Amino acid sequence: MYICSNSMITENRRIAGGVYSMLVKCGDIAGSVRPGQFVSIVCGFPGALLRRPISVCGADGEIIRLVYETRGRGTDWLSQQPEGFELDISGPQGNGFTVSGDGRVLLVGGGLGAAPLLFAAKTLGKRTDAVLGFRGKDQIVLLDEFIDNCGNVALATDDGSAGVHGTVADPLKKTLTAGGYETVLACGPRPMLKAVAEICSAAGIACEVSLEERMACGMGACLVCVCETKHADGSSCMSRVCRDGPVFDSSEVVW
Ligand SMILES: Cc1cc2nc3c(=O)[nH]c(=O)nc-3n(C[C@H](O)[C@H](O)[C@H](O)COP(=O)(O)OP(=O)(O)OC[C@H]3O[C@@H](n4cnc5c(N)ncnc54)[C@H](O)[C@@H]3O)c2cc1C
Ligand code: FES
Incomplete structure (x- = not known):
């Protein structure tokens, strides 16, 4: 509703x-x-x-x-x-992230993708850690609030002006290696989400991604926002990001 x-x-x-x-x-x-x-x-x-x-x-x-x-x-x-x-x-x-269960959750955000993840962090509390990526130190937003609401927060910037130099991929791999996560929730630019999905798949960890597409009706009627997704049997279909998403299981998305 x-x-x-x-x-x-x-x-x-x-x-x-x-x-x-x-x-x-x-x-x-x-x-x-x-x-x-x-x-x-x-x-x-x-x-x-x-x-x-x-x-x-x-x-x-x-x-x-x-x-x-x-x-x-x-x-x-x-x-x-x-x-x-x-x-x-x-x-x-739209459909949001899964915030039930009681396992540890890793939040992975790129740029303004951090915004919905901060809501998840506040809902899930200290059983979350976060890996956040921004273009540079002047583009960093919401970092202090993630630090207040999560356990550990790793930071990466494309230009190396703050945190680790590079994308979220390296800190994500390092954090997942430490283990103990039930799910990864991710939001950010599509190339970042694709990389996160691949890293989680290789690590055998469930991953949900929030996709962005241009929208018109926003109610599932016009099909402007469709993206290709696949079923468990490998067959594919077009899903509406506004209605079926914006959050999808990363294994359903045809990248
Ligand atoms: C589910 C969803 C959640 C979003 N959440 C946020 C958010 O929390 N914070 C935020 O800043 N933005 C968010 N966006 C993106 C935001 O909707 C667009 O930036 C906004 O609609 C642009 O409108 P505009 O009139 O300012 O720009 P326009 O003149 O319409 O476009 C300006 C530029 O932005 C690009 N753009 C427009 N809409 C989108 C879109 N949906 N996805 C990617 N690029 C787009 C255009 O291609 C163009 O280059 C979200 C988008 C979606 C689909
Ligand atoms: S925006 Fe119209 S179906 Fe999604």
């Missing part, structure tokens, strides 16, 4: 470069959203037609948190909306 509502912005502040953290008061969504689900927002620039999908980064009482980067006209418009402005927002949408 998802809800459309007018929901008030209670905070909208820049936290790094073009990245903003927004708090929105929408009790119905906050009360039912799970990590990995997203909301769709009407952006009010002239000619705007499609809602913009943004993952939920946290929920507390009646408030949801969104962390987003300005990419184009929609997110740029969003960044300019003041406290007290009423957003037309719908959600929670």
Whole structure:
């Protein structure tokens, strides 16, 4: 079930470069959203037609948190909306991460992919560790909050300006070698997710990935967001990222 509502912005502040953290008061969504689900927002620039999908980064009482980067006209418009402005927002949408069970969980995030994983970290608590990757130190976001909510946090940057030099692949392999994880939950750019899926498959560890595709209806009707997935018998089909995902078992995705 998802809800459309007018929901008030209670905070909208820049936290790094073009990245903003927004708090929105929408009790119905906050009360039912799970990590990995997203909301769709009407952006009010002239000619705007499609809602913009943004993952939920946290929920507390009646408030949801969104962390987003300005990419184009929609997110740029969003960044300019003041406290007290009423957003037309719908959600929670899609299938989220598995956050049941009691085993150790490793979170692997690339760039803004860290946002939904912070929600998972807050839900799962200290039985999570995290491996986070960013382009460089100026693009790092949410790191302190991962440190507060997870056990161990490993950091990598593409340019070596903070943490390990390189992608999340090396710290991920090292962390998995230490063992003890039941599942890996990952969100980030598709090439990163493919690498994470391969590393987890080689290590024999279950992995869920959150995919991003451009969306139109966001409700499973238009098929704009489809990606190829496969069944256990090897046959393939097209799945809707908005409705069947955005979270998939990594072994189902045709990379
Ligand atoms: C399920 C889901 C969850 C998301 N969660 C977040 C989030 O938590 N934080 C965040 O900052 N962004 C998130 N995104 C991406 C966000 O929806 C897009 O950046 C946004 O819609 C761009 O809108 P715009 O009008 O600003 O840019 P546009 O003018 O529409 O596009 C600007 C640029 O962004 C690219 N782009 C647009 N939409 C997407 C998309 N869906 N995936 C990849 N590239 C895209 C375009 O190709 C173009 O290069 C998510 C996307 C999906 C599908
Ligand atoms: S966006 Fe229309 S089916 Fe997914």
